[in-house]
Amino acid sequence: MIAMHKTTTPLKSGLIAAAAALALAGCAVGPDYVKPKLDIPASFKEDGRWKTAEPQDAMPRGDWWAVFQDATLSQLMDTLNRQSPTIAQAEAQYREAQAALRQAQAGLFPSLSANASKSHGVATPGAGAGATSGYNLGLSASWEIDLWGAVRREVEAGKAKQQASEAQLAAIRLSSQTQLATAYLQLVVTDMQLANLRQSEKLLADTLQLTRNQYAAGIVGDDVVASAESQWKTAQAAVVDKRLTRAQLEHAIAAQLGQAPASFALPPASQQPHLPQIPAGLPSTLLERRPDVAAAERNMAAANAQIGIAKAAFFPTLTLGASGGYRGSTFADWVTLPNRIWSVGPSLALTLFDAGLRSAQTDQAIAGYDASVANYRQTVLAALQGVEDNLSAQSLLKEEADMQRAAVAAAKRAETIAQNQYQAGTVAYLNVLSAQNARIAAENNLWTVINRQYTGSVALIAALGGHW
Numbered sequence: 510m511i512a513m514h515k516t517t518t519p520l521k522s523g524l525i526a527a528a529a530a531l532a533l534a535g536c537a538v539g540p541d542y543v544k545p546k547l548d549i550p551a552s553f554k555e556d557g558r559w560k561t562a563e564p565q566d567a568m569p570r571g572d573w574w575a576v577f578q579d580a581t582l583s584q585l586m587d588t589l590n591r592q593s594p595t596i597a598q599a600e601a602q603y604r605e606a607q608a609a610l611r612q613a614q615a616g617l618f619p620s621l622s623a624n625a626s627k628s629h630g631v632a633t634p635g636a637g638a639g640a641t642s643g644y645n646l647g648l649s650a651s652w653e654i655d656l657w658g659a660v661r662r663e664v665e666a667g668k669a670k671q672q673a674s675e676a677q678l679a680a681i682r683l684s685s686q687t688q689l690a691t692a693y694l695q696l697v698v699t700d701m702q703l704a705n706l707r708q709s710e711k712l713l714a715d716t717l718q719l720t721r722n723q724y725a726a727g728i729v730g731d732d733v734v735a736s737a738e739s740q741w742k743t744a745q746a747a748v749v750d751k752r753l754t755r756a757q758l759e760h761a762i763a764a765q766l767g768q769a770p771a772s773f774a775l776p777p778a779s780q781q782p783h784l785p786q787i788p789a790g791l792p793s794t795l796l797e798r799r800p801d802v803a804a805a806e807r808n809m810a811a812a813n814a815q816i817g818i819a820k821a822a823f824f825p826t827l828t829l830g831a832s833g834g835y836r837g838s839t840f841a842d843w844v845t846l847p848n849r850i851w852s853v854g855p856s857l858a859l860t861l862f863d864a865g866l867r868s869a870q871t872d873q874a875i876a877g878y879d880a881s882v883a884n885y886r887q888t889v890l891a892a893l894q895g896v897e898d899n900l901s902a903q904s905l906l907k908e909e910a911d912m913q914r915a916a917v918a919a920a921k922r923a924e925t926i927a928q929n930q931y932q933a934g935t936v937a938y939l940n941v942l943s944a945q946n947a948r949i950a951a952e953n954n955l956w957t958v959i960n961r962q963y964t965g966s967v968a969l970i971a972a973l974g975g976h977w
Contacts, residue, residue: 537661539817542810545882573970574690577963578783581775582693585762589689590682592767599681606667606674613667616660619652624834647834659821666814673807679800679975687971689765694963696758700778702956703751709949710744716928716945717741720938733938740942744949784962787903787969798974805881805888812878819871825859892972899969906962913955920948 574586590596628643653660717737723729763773831853860867927944930936 537817538820539662542813573975576785585689585693588766593685594767595685596682599678603674603678606671610667610671613663619650621650623648645836647832649832651830659818662814662817666811669807669811673804676800676804676807680804683971683975687967690967691964692758692761695960696755697778697782698956698960699751699755705952706748706751710748713741713744736942785966799892802888802892805885809881809885812881815874816878819874822867895972899965899972902965903969906958906965910958913958917951917955920951924948
């Protein structure tokens with residue numbers, strides 16, 4: 510800076526330098542971002558193996574869980590969206606990314622500062638003895654011209670990071686919702702299984718009482734009673750095991766809602782939620798709906814901007830500065846024209862030697878971009894795989910469930926025949942025991958398939974980005 514009091518020639522020079530700098534500021538070093546092209550199929554491989562659901566125009570697109578037509582699930586989702594600690598953390602991180610973007614944008618504008626001070630000191634012997642006072646009032650401005658686009662690349666990176674954080678928030682919200690829906694639907698299936706197991710336990714208790722009566726009458730031996738009692742105890746153990754499963758699912762739901770398990774309880778489910786058939790749409794639209802894909806793409810754009818920031822470090826920085834104010838030895842004539850001071854002028858700075866630091870930073874930025882491209886491609890492939898997997902599951906599990914229902918019906922019929930024959934004395938109790946085991950196993954297999962159907966439906970909705 511050059512301190513001036515009267516002449517304005519340096520001021521004109523500073524303005525000329527500023528105009529020249531602004532003319533140069535249109536360029537930005539580093540590559541401009543271009544979204545990579547991907548080889549996306551025209552349709553899903555498993556697209557034709559299931560029946561497309563009927564349109565539901567009245568259903569809100571955001572409330573994807575409404576397809577299960579369960580009021581309790583909808584209430585839990587409302588609580589989750591308001592109270593989930595995981596979602597709250599992601600929202601705070603999104604606000605952090607917004608603030609970081611505003612910080613980067615502030616670099617495009619000049620900074621202005623003011624100062625005022627009063628000082629006391631002792632004069633030098635040559636100037637006479639006694640204390641002296643000084644009063645200062647100043648205003649200064651500084652502006653680093655973005656000649657090479659470093660600040661603009663920082664804004665570009667900040668904007669991409671903000672958008673990535675927004676997409677990440679959507680991904681975490683969707684993930685939390687799918688985890689809650691999966692846990693709740695599994696709890697409902699567990700309640701249905703518990704009802705069936707308790708019914709089986711009651712039937713086995715009745716059979717045990719029948720064998721005890723027959724043993725008392727001398728019709729059967731003690732081995733038959735022991736077998737019936739073993740079967741009944743096994744059914745009781747199965748009920749206890751399912752109760753444990755239900756308790757753990759209920760605890761998991763409470764934690765997802767941000768509540769202590771001790772203060773949370775769900776009544777036993779009285780009906781089975783609707784099991785939807787979900788259309789997939791086109792693979793190209795999948796990439797527009799998946800928040801994790803969007804986050805990966807935005808992170809790639811941010812990494813690309815980092816290359817420009819690193820390359821801009823090789824070029825000099827130009828800063829325009831100006832300051833003005835008053836300086837006086839007495840308070841009375843402090844703010845007067847003779848005591849006015851000001852300065853204006855450009856400042857140019859360039860790092861001449863850094864032992865390869867800037868080259869290493871550029872290489873690091875390029876490697877980071879390459880890694881983000883690979884991550885984006887992998888995210889897209891994982892998204893396509895997730896849809897294909899769950900489309901297959903939706904179709905094949907439906908076939909398996911139909912077959913398993915037929916197996917349950919046949920097992921119940923065989924059990925009824927065996928019990929009638931046993932009561933008539935035409936077959937041994939071993940036949941009844943075998944039929945009961947077959948029926949219980951068939952029912953358990955059916956509920957396992959239904960549980961997988963619910964889980965697969967939620968996973969398919971998540972794979973499609975939460976709506977269609």
